[in-house]
Amino acid sequence: MSVVLQAQSLSIGHGRRCVAQGLAFALAPGEVLCLLGANGSGKTTLLRTLLGLLPPLAGEVRCRGQNVVAWPRAAFARHVGYVPQAHAGLFPFTVEDVVLMGRAARVGRFSAPGAADRQVARHCLELLGIARLRASVYTAISGGERQLALIARALAQEPSLLVMDEPTASLDFGNQIRVLEHIGRLRAGGMAVLMSTHQPEHALRIADRVALLGGGRLQAIGAPRATATPAALAALYGVSESAVAASLNWTTA
């Protein structure tokens, strides 16, 4: 099996504080892996460590067989796209400029983006249904619109692995469905997707595998319905199994 990303004996944390340890898993091309866990369980810390943005406290992360820490950043960005939680942004770039930044890794270090790059950026804006915001100022659009712009930026990179931190968190019902459908299309095109979510029903709908992060370790990883069971979700989130079952029946019936 070819592997896009692999974590081995990984401990994650901040400074000397360990958030989770003994993490081990691999991601294959065309696979969607959803990460579930309570607030503060370490999902963002794990994603940032996998991306080489935070140093592992122990163990290692390999992307296409090479330690992520050793990857030159520009080369890494040609393979891996990252959609962080939507932030307000500091500088008044247009939405199109923000998406064009996704082309930076593909444009030579001293070159400006060309017509072909603009075409890719516009195509990504259309894919996410936000072409009308092309000339809008990024700092003056809604949180959900910023989230869609960040997804468009990551797609403009044309990565083989997309890492997304709660990509549907601030989206309305329709845009949540659109983004989930789009993730399905990316998978069909061979892209690997690793995403965290607070919505188990999304994981049950689109994931090939689900990973449960809690109590400082990976509690389970495997096929969605066998892994994100009401009992496992009840333990993960500290609520009753009947409440989880009722909620899932309601949202997935």
Ligand SMILES: Nc1ncnc2c1ncn2[C@@H]1O[C@H](COP(=O)(O)OP(=O)(O)OP(=O)(O)O)[C@@H](O)[C@H]1O
């Ligand atoms: N920059 C930081 N410095 C020190 N500790 C941090 C930092 N960022 C997060 N933490 C701590 O690490 C732990 C894991 O945080 P993290 O943001 O990874 O959780 P999460 O699962 O993504 O949470 P949420 O679902 O609320 O977004 C928390 O206890 C948090 O307080």
